Amino acid sequence: MASVTYDHVTKQFGNVTAVNDLNLEIKDKEFLVLVGPSGCGKSTALRLLAGLEEITSGNIYIGEHLVNDVPPKDRDIAMVFQSYALYPHMNVYDNMAFGLRLRKTAKPEIDRRVKEAAEILGISPLLDRKPRQLSGGQRQRVALGRAIVREPKVFLMDEPLSNLDAKLRVQTRAELSKLHQRLETTFIYVTHDQTEAMTMGTRIAVLKDGLLQQLDTPQNLYDHPLNIFVAGFIGSPAMNFFPARLLGEDSQVYLQADSFRLKVPAERAGKLVNYRGQEMIFGIRPEDIHDRALASSVSQDAVVKAQVEVTELMGSEVFLYLSTGKQNFTARVEPRTSARPGKPVELVFNMERMHLFDPNTEERID
């Protein structure tokens, strides 16, 4: 149990800057997710905290202690690797007991902790097996168990679910959240999968090219992305973006895209006075676009005509892949929709939930 602080941390590999001036304060008992596309520096950030890479500049603190020069073995952290990294010549019990034996923990205590962790993870019958005799899911549990028995200050996880099949991944996601509640320890979790980030994180740090883009709760990240990258990265299917120009005066403000015009709600329009006449990027999430035929109240100012390219039935909803003018976009509508591929459709945009970004800085405009 401890907080973790990244204070202006930079890591360079030759000329490549993997982590660029990272500042993060991770609270005690928090489940922090580091998310971003591959190569964004999230794994490096985690490995810096584990002590597996040396910091180029900046400081990392675990609790109050500066750990820059502390070797991994003395940092009191546990790490779960993507490949699980189980010791192939040891059985499950020895794999889990390894760290405790190195710390000269008393035998009965080792036995108690290993059996307890095995109980929690449901791997008690497997304690005598060698890693090669286990399935992927079982190995993943052993790797978790090896971390749990250590009772470390901080848990580090580097894409621990990415080698599991889709169903097991969803199941384990929930179990990890449960485990976090039960252990009441700081978790730092690295993933490229925004769904994992959204479902498990207390807070999420979005990274791109070694730079922290936004650090916030999942809900805030989803509702108020600070820039185009975060807006496009969080949420599936991704947010739609259209170049548009802000037109009109007073309370009658419109967004003029190349093939449609939408009215900006009055309460948003007021704040946009300074942007009149300017180009901007208009963003809207697929679930904020509805089939006009099924919408309850329709304002004429929010209707867009589009061509349906492809439909994907997900069961509880339908993804429509659409085009208007030269723009492609996605909508997430009710399965009752009559939209069919190759046919035109009328859609309603929920402008209350629109997002606007500056096309030059790519930052959010409110």
Place this chain on the structure above:
Amino acid sequence: MKLGSRWLPWLFIGPALFLVGGYLVYPTLNTIYLSFFEVPFGPRPEVFVWLENYEYAFTNNQMLIAFRNNLLWLVLFTLLTVSLGLILAVLLDRVRYEALAKSIIFLPMAISFVGAGVIWKFVYAFRPAGQPQIGLLNALLGLSSPQFQPEAWLIDKGTNNFALIAVGVWIWTGFCLVILSAAYKGIPRELLEAARVDGANEWQVFRKIIIPAMSSTIAVVATTMVINVLKIFDIVYVMTSGDFDTEVIANRMYKEMFLLRDFGQASAIAVILLLAIVPVMLVNIRRFQEQEATR
């Protein structure tokens, strides 16, 4: 077609069968046969002597020295080549000029053992105190300490066997290094990192993770070295020819055969050497089969 299908396999296997039979099986059987005879040089008939040759082999003073030395070689040579190879493989992985260092250490493998023997004979060369030392070792030691008395490395019975073994180690460490280094690089890095995070220091990572992970390769390299060392001949032949208590079994066999012309005696020694190597070969073959089976 019927004729062809019956004879065709023999056509393919024939040359190999002939070569193995004529050059391996027959000589082996003939050697075993001869080891029970006194084979005179010249036209006189062979005399069956039952185990006399073996009795000689196990009681003759030079043979006993050879057995002792072979044991010394077996333990020291194998231990040093394998452990040096292992340590260098792990350490060199961490330096930038790894490829260069590995090439240099491997280089002696490219020299013939006779050539290596000649080189090291110069290194160990001895001149009485007061004369200029042309031997590198004596010269260096003389430079580093003025009180140093030149040492006759290859004649002094306290040092000569170790001096010879050092040459063997110099030649073979590179081979062990290259094989073990490949095995070391096959260990996933995350495994070592997991152990470090788990609380292991570098020595514990080496002892508890690296060595177990490489155990099958280490065993193969070690048995290969054992087979090598049991047959050790060239270095001893070139540098001391087995004098001053540096005799080894293979050199003794050579002497009995080509200097003393005692075919029966030489055959008995050959059979003893064969019997010593067979169990190690069996271990190696079994291990190889196990590896193939788990592939």
